[in-house]
Amino acid sequence: MTTEDQITFRLRFFCRFDEEVKAFVAYIPRLQIYTQTPIESELREAVRKTALSFILTCADMRILDDIMHESRMKELTDAEAEMLHADETAEFVSIGGYKQCDSVEIKLPLPLTALSV
Numbered sequence: 766m767t768t769e770d771q772i773t774f775r776l777r778f779f780c781r782f783d784e785e786v787k788a789f790v791a792y793i794p795r796l797q798i799y800t801q802t803p804i805e806s807e808l809r810e811a812v813r814k815t816a817l818s819f820i821l822t823c824a825d826m827r828i829l830d831d832i833m834h835e836s837r838m839k840e841l842t843d844a845e846a847e848m849l850h851a852d853e854t855a856e857f858v859s860i861g862g863y864k865q866c867d868s869v870e871i872k873l874p875l876p877l878t879a880l881s882v
Contacts, residue, residue, distance in 0.1 A: 773846065774816065774820065774838075775849075775855065775856055776793050776795050776796065776812075776816055776856055777793070777794070777795070777854065777856055778791045778792060778793045778794075778812045779791065779792050779794070780792070780808055782805075783801070786801065787803065788801040788802060788803045789801060789802055789803070789804070789805045789808045791808055791811065791812045791815075793812060793815070793816055795836045795838065795856055796816060796819055796820075796832070796836060797836070798815060798816070798819050799815075800812055800814075800815035838856065
């Protein structure tokens with residue numbers, strides 16, 4: 766990967782102060798994960814680190830594509846992502862340094878597809 770190639774995830778999170786644990790708790794609904802920190806000003810960084818750790822773990826386990834599909838995340842081209850950057854409520858994944866070139870159709874013989882089900 767060159768320094769220009771980069772995957773960008775934009776994820777919303779919700780937060781509140783939890784009296785029971787005396788910490789600020791954040792929930793990232795798109796990934797269905799939580800994080801917490803005792804200091805409110807550190808919450809954004811805790812969310813970033815937790816989301817990054819979750820994403821990297823999923824990638825290491827080779828289940829990131831499944832997680833993205835289940836959470837209905839959509840991959841965008843650079844041009845599509847640029848249009849959404851101004852909308853702070855938009856959630857997306859974009860792969861920097863790449864443009865959509867074309868699509869490819871792959872056909873498998875029926876017996877082969879029956880074996881994988």
